[in-house]
Amino acid sequence: AQSVTQPDIHITVSEGASLELRCNYSYGATPYLFWYVQSPGQGLQLLLKYFSGDTLVQGIKGFEAEFKRSQSSFNLRKPSVHWSDAAEYFCAVSGGATNKLIFGTGTLLAVQP
Amino acid sequence: GAVVSQHPSWVICKSGTSVKIECRSLDFQATTMFWYRQFPKQSLMLMATSNEGSKATYEQGVEKDKFLINHASLTLSTLTVTSAHPEDSSFYICSVQKQGSSYNEQFFGPGTRLTVL
Numbered sequence: 550a551q552s553v554t555q556p557d558i559h560i561t562v563s564e565g566a567s568l569e570l571r572c573n574y575s576y577g578a579t580p581y582l583f584w585y586v587q588s589p590g591q592g593l594q595l596l597l598k599y600f601s602g603d604t605l606v607q608g609i610k611g612f613e614a615e616f617k618r619s620q621s622s623f624n625l626r627k628p629s630v631h632w633s634d635a636a637e638y639f640c641a642v643s644g645g646a647t648n649k650l651i652f653g654t655g656t657l658l659a660v661q662p
Numbered sequence: 663g664a665v666v667s668q669h670p671s672w673v674i675c676k677s678g679t680s681v682k683i684e685c686r687s688l689d690f691q692a693t694t695m696f697w698y699r700q701f702p703k704q705s706l707m708l709m710a711t712s713n714e715g716s717k718a719t720y721e722q723g724v725e726k727d728k729f730l731i732n733h734a735s736l737t738l739s740t741l742t743v744t745s746a747h748p749e750d751s752s753f754y755i756c757s758v759q760k761q762g763s764s765y766n767e768q769f770f771g772p773g774t775r776l777t778v779l
Binding site (some may be wrong): 581583585590591592593594595598600611625635639644647648650652654655657 | 666668694696703704705706708711753755757761765766767768769770771772773775
């Protein structure tokens, strides 16, 4: 069965520091992978996505993610975090016969001044 | 663009009443729409998948008679919470897939906060 694991429930970083949010997936075929961000009381905004090709994908707001098939991972990174990046981040997987998105449990990012 | 709207953004109702939430894709036709609910500090839980002109497919454990979904057109889906109770209080989010989308990308609405008193 498809599943997504985000091992870090809560992360705090200082403004200007680098960030990496972890995401591991379990899927039998080539997955479609997504990172979404959710601000409090808001819907989800797509940061980036991976379907095929170059395993390093660039997204909006300076985010990037790298697909590593050998590690079943799709970690999200940003070289320098801004206070406005404080939010909840969700990794999701889809593909194959289903058009559903399977979400991880989310990582809540706090940014210290 | 891929703009999805939801109405209302928040609603408060009395226990036993029904509440209708609308989800619209504003600038494209949506093959499929999804309805999720999200409890505080938790992830999204898929409730049902709806395709225009056909019955919705509900996830296991979701009561189809309580959560009525109507997908009347390629741009509009509605979720009606019937006989709402306090335990139905939650954040409801819809998402849509574009017609012709190959990679299952979903575009999300801003959500509807339902509070049942």
